[in-house]
Amino acid sequence: MGKKTLKASRIISRKKSSVRNIKLTLEYDGSSFYGFQRQPHFPTVQETLEQALSKLFNSRMKIKAASGRTDAGVHAENQIVNFYTRSLLAAEKIQRGLNHYLPASVVVKKTEAVPLSFHARYDVRSKVYEYRIWNSIHRSPLSANQTWHIPVALDLKAMRSAAGYFVGTHDFRSFCVKTSLTFKKGSGDICQRGTVRTVRSVEITKREEMIRIRVEANGFLHHMVRNIVGTLVEVGQGKIGPKDVRGILLAKDRTRAGRNAPACGLRLLNVSY
Amino acid sequence: MGKKTLKASRIISRKKSSVRNIKLTLEYDGSSFYGFQRQPHFPTVQETLEQALSKLFNSRMKIKAASGRTDAGVHAENQIVNFYTRSLLAAEKIQRGLNHYLPASVVVKKTEAVPLSFHARYDVRSKVYEYRIWNSIHRSPLSANQTWHIPVALDLKAMRSAAGYFVGTHDFRSFCVKTSLTFKKGSGDICQRGTVRTVRSVEITKREEMIRIRVEANGFLHHMVRNIVGTLVEVGQGKIGPKDVRGILLAKDRTRAGRNAPACGLRLLNVSY
Numbered sequence: 347m348g349k350k351t352l353k354a355s356r357i358i359s360r361k362k363s364s365v366r367n368i369k370l371t372l373e374y375d376g377s378s379f380y381g382f383q384r385q386p387h388f389p390t391v392q393e394t395l396e397q398a399l400s401k402l403f404n405s406r407m408k409i410k411a412a413s414g415r416t417d418a419g420v421h422a423e424n425q426i427v428n429f430y431t432r433s434l435l436a437a438e439k440i441q442r443g444l445n446h447y448l449p450a451s452v453v454v455k456k457t458e459a460v461p462l463s464f465h466a467r468y469d470v471r472s473k474v475y476e477y478r479i480w481n482s483i484h485r486s487p488l489s490a491n492q493t494w495h496i497p498v499a500l501d502l503k504a505m506r507s508a509a510g511y512f513v514g515t516h517d518f519r520s521f522c523v524k525t526s527l528t529f530k531k532g533s534g535d536i537c538q539r540g541t542v543r544t545v546r547s548v549e550i551t552k553r554e555e556m557i558r559i560r561v562e563a564n565g566f567l568h569h570m571v572r573n574i575v576g577t578l579v580e581v582g583q584g585k586i587g588p589k590d591v592r593g594i595l596l597a598k599d600r601t602r603a604g605r606n607a608p609a610c611g612l613r614l615l616n617v618s619y
Numbered sequence: 620m621g622k623k624t625l626k627a628s629r630i631i632s633r634k635k636s637s638v639r640n641i642k643l644t645l646e647y648d649g650s651s652f653y654g655f656q657r658q659p660h661f662p663t664v665q666e667t668l669e670q671a672l673s674k675l676f677n678s679r680m681k682i683k684a685a686s687g688r689t690d691a692g693v694h695a696e697n698q699i700v701n702f703y704t705r706s707l708l709a710a711e712k713i714q715r716g717l718n719h720y721l722p723a724s725v726v727v728k729k730t731e732a733v734p735l736s737f738h739a740r741y742d743v744r745s746k747v748y749e750y751r752i753w754n755s756i757h758r759s760p761l762s763a764n765q766t767w768h769i770p771v772a773l774d775l776k777a778m779r780s781a782a783g784y785f786v787g788t789h790d791f792r793s794f795c796v797k798t799s800l801t802f803k804k805g806s807g808d809i810c811q812r813g814t815v816r817t818v819r820s821v822e823i824t825k826r827e828e829m830i831r832i833r834v835e836a837n838g839f840l841h842h843m844v845r846n847i848v849g850t851l852v853e854v855g856q857g858k859i860g861p862k863d864v865r866g867i868l869l870a871k872d873r874t875r876a877g878r879n880a881p882a883c884g885l886r887l888l889n890v891s892y
Contacts, residue, residue, distance in 0.1 A: 375760040421761055445757070455757045484718070484728045487648040488694055488765065488886075613761075 364432045367410075367464055368440060370395075371456035376421040377491045377610060378451035383415045391416070391452060395427065398447035402440065403433055411466040413473065413617040414566070419609030421492065423476075424455070426617045428466040464619075472546060472564050474615040475571045477607060479557040479579070486555070493556070494575075494611035500582030502552060508581040508588035509548035511595065512561075512574060517542050519598040521574055522567035523606070541567055541598075548574070560615065569606055577604035637705045640683075640737055641713060643668075644729035649694040650764045650883060651724035656688045664689070664725060668700065671720035675713065676706055684739040686746065686890040687839070692882030694765065697728070699890045701739040737892075745819060745837050747888040748844045750880060752830040752852070759828070766829070767848075767884035773855030775825060781854040781861035782821035784868065785834075785847060790815050792871040794847055795840035796879070814840055814871075821847070833888065842879055850877035 372395070380388035384396070392409065399407035413426040435443070441457040448454070480486050480493035481500055519541040546562040559578065561571050577594065580586045586594075586604065594602045645668070653661035657669070665682065672680035686699040708716070714730040721727070753759050753766035754773055792814040819835040832851065834844050850867065853859045859867075859877060867875045 373757070373760055375763070423761065450758075450763055451760045453757050453760055484646075484726050485723075487646055487724045487726055488696065490648070490723055492761065 364434070365430055365462065366432070367428055367430055367460050367462045368437070369426060369428045369456075369458045369460045369464060369466065370441075370444075370454050372422060372425040372427065372452060373455055374422050374425065374452040375491070376416060376419050376613075378449070379418065381416060381418040381420070382412060382422075382425070391422075391425075394449065394452055395444075398444050399429060401447045402443040403431060403435075407431070411468070413466050413470050414614075416612075416614055417569075417609050419612075421610075421613040423613055424616050425614055426466045426619075428460065428464055430462075469619045470565065470617055472562055472618045473566060474560055474562045474617075475566065476613050476615045477559040477561070477571060477575045478611045478613070479559070479575075480555055481552070481557050482555040489556070491610055492613070494608050496579060498583060500557065500579065501584065502550060502557070502582065504584070504588050505578045505582045506550050508578055508586075508591045509550055509559075511588070511591035512545045512548050515542060515544040516595050517598055518567050518570055518595070520594050520600055520603045521570050521577070522600065523569040523573075543567065543570070550578070571612060572607040572609070573600075573603050575607040575611070579607065580604040637707065638735065639704055639706075640701055640733050640735045641704060641710070642699060642701045642729075642731045642733045642737060642739065643714075643717075643727050645695060645698040645700065645725060646728055647695050647698065647725040648764070649689060649692050649886075651722070652691065654689060654691040654693070655685060655695075655698070664695075664698075667722065667725055668717075671717050672702065674720045675716040676704060676708075680704070684741070686739050686743050686887075689885075689887055690842075690882050692885075694883075694886040696886055697889050698887055699739045699892075701733065701737055703735075742892045743838065744891045745835055746839060746890050747833055747835045748839065749886050749888045750832040750834070750844060750848045751884045751886070752832070752848075753828055754825070754830050755828040762829070764883055765886070767881050769852060771856060773830070773852065774857065775823060775830070775855065777857070777861050778851045778855045779823050781851055781859075781864045782823055782832075784861070784864035785818045785821050788815060788817040789868050790871055791840050791843055791868070793867050793873055793876045794843050794850070795873065796842040796846075816840065816843070823851070844885060845880040845882070846873075846876050848880040848884070852880065853877035 374391050379391050382391045384390050384392040392412070396408055407429065409427045409429040411428055416422055416425065437457040437459055441454050444454045478493045480489050480495045483497050485495045486493070522541055543566065544564045549560045551558050559575055561574060577586065577591065581588055647664050652664050655664045657663050657665040665685070669681055680702065682700045682702040684701055689695055689698065710730040710732055714727050717727045751766045753762050753768045756770050758768045759766070795814055816839065817837045822833045824831050832848055834847060850859065850864065854861055
């Protein structure tokens with residue numbers, strides 16, 4: 347074998363043997379960040395994570411993908427990202443190392459080596475978001491960063507009835523933030539799948555002052571959960587009838603739905619692949 | 620009636636008719652404060668509340684008493700304070716006004732006019748504190764400010780068994796921070812009642828990763844709950860046997876008990892009068 351061939355075969359074998367795809371499960375407090383996606387001049391989860399990765403592997407690292415972006419102020423209990431590395435560092439040591447470099451506002455909860463084909467965004471089968479409402483006359487300093495304070499009574503029965511209209515495959519254009527060029531370019535969602543999504547369930551529970559609204563879907567448009575929650579709250583206040591939700595969906599007009607609920611009440615709960 | 624007598628009777632009648640004693644129930648996020656009690660150069664709950672009171676009544680206001688101090692970082696769901704005022708402002712308007720001036724970290728949840736004899740500290744019959752532990756391998760950014768993260772398994776059965784030894788009337792000197800002159804002067808507790816307290820109950824519950832330890836007593840020494848929790852955690856780790864708690868109590872020696880649990884896990888839950 348000539349020198350050149352040998353070198354080429356070495357490169358190939360190194361490539362084959364050593365590139366690993368690592369899947370991370372992250373929890374973060376969104377109030378510390380200007381959202382997930384990297385942007386100049388503002389701290390984001392992506393930048394913070396990539397800085398920790400770069401320190402750990404002693405080279406400039408980038409993640410390959412995240413299950414989706416979360417907006418500024420939105421939290422995550424189980425956000426999924428993946429990145430490639432040639433390092434042989436055991437998953438457990440990657441996790442310990444990253445958690446050493448990450449600030450208190452982010453933690454890696456799970457680290458797994460996965461097949462190279464795994465992609466944190468394209469392979470998503472479904473996601474669950476939870477929205478938390480603090481339903482009490484007075485605001486709650488101890489829950490302020492993680493809830494939307496609504497000081498008036500809400501009709502949960504009407505809200506649950508309205509929630510049923512979201513379940514199924516619908517065009518959610520009425521519950522999607524106005525499409526901007528940036529959004530089109532960035533997420534690809536609008537272009538590829540239009541605004542049709544399948545909502546598997548909308549569950550509303552209440553325990554003491556805390557109302558939790560869990561929405562599971564095969565995918566979400568930008569601001570979709572927050573617009574659904576804003577609409578459900580207006581149903582709870584009697585401003586919109588439960589049955590009106592059907593008409594709002596059919597209208598495909600953002601101005602027909604309720605207000606966009608504040609970011610701090612929202613958390614990405616789980617992602618299924 | 621002479622001019623002087625008239626003036627004197629006016630003062631008396633104004634005093635009789637218009638001094639009111641107002642009881643407030645407060646919730647606050649202790650991570651924003653250097654404890655409850657006013658001190659120079661650092662933001663405290665008392666100072667923040669007195670500033671709001673002074674703005675509302677347009678004069679220099681002070682509270683009469685609080686059910687007790689909370690240390691820096693300790694939260695409260697229902698702290699009780701009282702203050703005197705000659706204002707005729709309705710309780711509801713006092714509450715709305717105070718909440719307007721208070722920052723997001725403090726809220727008045729209840730405002731009541733009470734008999735002049737009511738004193739928020741002297742009249743306490745019992746208090747309940749809750750301590751929250753985040754018992755999971757990984758730390759939790761979303762619970763970090765309100766829990767103590769313990770990444771190792773805890774034997775809850777042993778902890779519950781140990782908890783039983785605290786219930787009843789005991790000398791809690793082993794669970795009290797070293798007595799300083801400041802402490803003696805400030806609280807008066809040590810001087811009046813010594814270090815004997817009656818613990819009514821110690822309840823330990825677990826739900827997912829969260830362990831809650833609720834302690835009810837007729838009064839608490841400085842750091843008492845945090846020292847009890849630190850000791851229970853060492854029992855849960857097998858460092859102290861449940862039955863050893865009896866000996867630690869009898870020793871009346873702070874060095875025998877477990878470590879002082881961090882402030883952020885603690886919250887004043889309720890005060891009974």
